[in-house]
Structures are given as C-alpha cells and as structure tokens.
Amino acid sequence: MNNLNMFESLLDCKTVEELHSSTTAIAREMGFEHFLYGVQVNTSLTRPYRFILSCYPDTWRKHYDEEGYANIDPTVSHCAKTSIPIVWKNEIFKGRKEARVRSEAKDCGLVSGASFSVHGGCGEAAMLSLSTSRESREAQDDILAVMGKAQLLTCYLHEAVQRIVLSKGPVPLKKINLTEREKECLLWAAEGKTGWEIANIVSISERTVTFHLQNAAQKMGVVNRQQAISRALSMGLIEPHTIL
Known part of the structure; x- marks a missing residue:
C-alpha cells in the first residue's frame, strides 16, 4: 500500500473503533508508538465541543487532565495559533511548569514526538500529536524524516473524524452559509x-x-x-x- 492509499484508508472507516485501530497502525508504521488527536469546535464561547481519539497511556491522560496541563502545554498553544508543525524539543518547554509537563510525559513513555494542527472551515481546530519512547539523535532524525507524512495523516484523520463524529455530534459540524x-x-x-x-x-x-x-x-x-x-x-x- 502506498502512502496516499494508506491515509485514504482512514476515509473508509465507519466507526470510531475502526478509525482508532487504523490510526494506531499507521502511526506505528511511521515509527510512533502513541498518538493523540483532539478537535475543538467552537459551537459556544463558553462550552465548546471537544472530541479526542487517543492511544496515549491512560495514566498520563488522566493525570494530564486532572492537572490542567492543556492550559500550559506549549504544543497545545502552538497548534492553536498556527498550522506549522512543532517538534518536541527541551527549549520549547522553557518555564518550570512546562518543564514539569515534559518530564512527567517522559516518565509515561512519551519521550520524543511532534505535534501537528489543522484548522477547518467551520471554525474547528484540531491537533495530532505523535510520540515514541525513543530518545536519541536518531529518533529526532526519524521524526524529521516523516514530518510531511505526519501532516498528511493529520489532514486525513481530521476529515475522517468530521465524517464519523462531527457530522453527527451534539451540534453537527456543517458548512453554514450566511448571506x-x-x-x-x-x-x-x-x-x-x-x-x-x-x-x-x-x-x-x-x-x-x-x-x-x-x-x-x-x-x-x-x-x-x-x-x-x-x-x-x-x-x-x-x-x-x-x-x-
């Protein structure tokens, strides 16, 4: 299966379970053991709709949410503002709180990785993080080598989530045309x-x-x-x- 067919297979998924399985397989073929995709649809200024698809360790997900790390995680703020990918480097996690997020993530096996974003035409913002437990110069080089593929994965995964989840969510994500x-x-x-x-x-x-x-x-x-x-x-x- 060539690269494009591999990503297009996500569009054939009919359920969240199928999408999770296919994304996990693609991520691992690209050299990543873990992935987390999240999307926020601003259906409300105070109560936006969020959906997450993940194979991150449950212990880390729970701890991350309980500590409110999304509010201080520099990869989250980066992807909210731009479509440029970000590789996890120590200099990005500058402050004491940010460094703690980085250190505790490593303890849970999320050692090296990168995050990618896509911003849709209906006001939604999505982010995909890919991670591996490897920490070495070689691991960083491998991540850089698949950055283009990872961005494609982000786009195809977001499109698949739109079809399976967002189009049928509490507030269906559809193109609204105002005169x-x-x-x-x-x-x-x-x-x-x-x-x-x-x-x-x-x-x-x-x-x-x-x-x-x-x-x-x-x-x-x-x-x-x-x-x-x-x-x-x-x-x-x-x-x-x-x-x-």
Missing part, C-alpha cells in the same frame, strides 16, 4: 445596535433586519439574537472586516 446581509446585521447587532438602529445604518426596514437575524439564527441552530451573535463569532462566520 452578506445576514452577516451585516449580525455584525451591527454584535456592536449592540437595536433593530431600528441597524435598519437605519444599512437602509432597510426594521422588519427586514429581524427577518435576516432570524434566518441567521435558524441556520446556526440557535433560538435568539444573543446566541446567534455568539455562535457566528465563535465559528468565524463574521469578522470585523466584513463591512469594510
């Missing part, structure tokens, strides 16, 4: 403008403003103006430059 007028009305509503004020700004009737805001809310699966503004902002459906 320019709906975006415009939402933007002014986000600025605290009333329906009457928005009507005067964009030169339409107040009833038409209400119509556009209700349509936008319905498309996003929310029930009121405040939720519509929150959902649109968190999913990147409206941005300040839209009205310029």
Whole structure:
C-alpha cells in the first residue's frame, strides 16, 4: 500500500473503533508508538465541543487532565495559533511548569514526538500529536524524516473524524452559509445596535433586519439574537472586516 492509499484508508472507516485501530497502525508504521488527536469546535464561547481519539497511556491522560496541563502545554498553544508543525524539543518547554509537563510525559513513555494542527472551515481546530519512547539523535532524525507524512495523516484523520463524529455530534459540524446581509446585521447587532438602529445604518426596514437575524439564527441552530451573535463569532462566520 502506498502512502496516499494508506491515509485514504482512514476515509473508509465507519466507526470510531475502526478509525482508532487504523490510526494506531499507521502511526506505528511511521515509527510512533502513541498518538493523540483532539478537535475543538467552537459551537459556544463558553462550552465548546471537544472530541479526542487517543492511544496515549491512560495514566498520563488522566493525570494530564486532572492537572490542567492543556492550559500550559506549549504544543497545545502552538497548534492553536498556527498550522506549522512543532517538534518536541527541551527549549520549547522553557518555564518550570512546562518543564514539569515534559518530564512527567517522559516518565509515561512519551519521550520524543511532534505535534501537528489543522484548522477547518467551520471554525474547528484540531491537533495530532505523535510520540515514541525513543530518545536519541536518531529518533529526532526519524521524526524529521516523516514530518510531511505526519501532516498528511493529520489532514486525513481530521476529515475522517468530521465524517464519523462531527457530522453527527451534539451540534453537527456543517458548512453554514450566511448571506452578506445576514452577516451585516449580525455584525451591527454584535456592536449592540437595536433593530431600528441597524435598519437605519444599512437602509432597510426594521422588519427586514429581524427577518435576516432570524434566518441567521435558524441556520446556526440557535433560538435568539444573543446566541446567534455568539455562535457566528465563535465559528468565524463574521469578522470585523466584513463591512469594510
């Protein structure tokens, strides 16, 4: 099986169990003993939807969550901001807290590795970390040699998760298409403008403003103006430059 076929096989998976098994096999073929994929969908500013697929040691996963390490792990903050991969090097874990994360991860067999990110068109952000228990210059060279393949794995895995999980989740991840007028009305509503004020700004009737805001809310699966503004902002459906 060539590399592309290997990754495309993920798209044939029908269940989370199949996807976990296939991803584990691919990761190990690439020289990694462990992987962890996580995605966050900003369906809410305060309660985003998260999904994790992992073959990390359970003891480490539990400890990591209990200690809130996601808030201080530099690989997480890096992948949240950029699509550039990051190799785990000691200089990345500079502070005392970050160094503790690194040290304790090593104790659990997550010694060398790299993390990759992908940012989707519906506001979701995903991250894949691949790890091995090997610690040597050779291990680092092996990781660098498969960086391109690992990024491909990240993209294909994310697409597979979208099909199997996110499209059927609590708030299905789907492309939401707002009209320019709906975006415009939402933007002014986000600025605290009333329906009457928005009507005067964009030169339409107040009833038409209400119509556009209700349509936008319905498309996003929310029930009121405040939720519509929150959902649109968190999913990147409206941005300040839209009205310029």
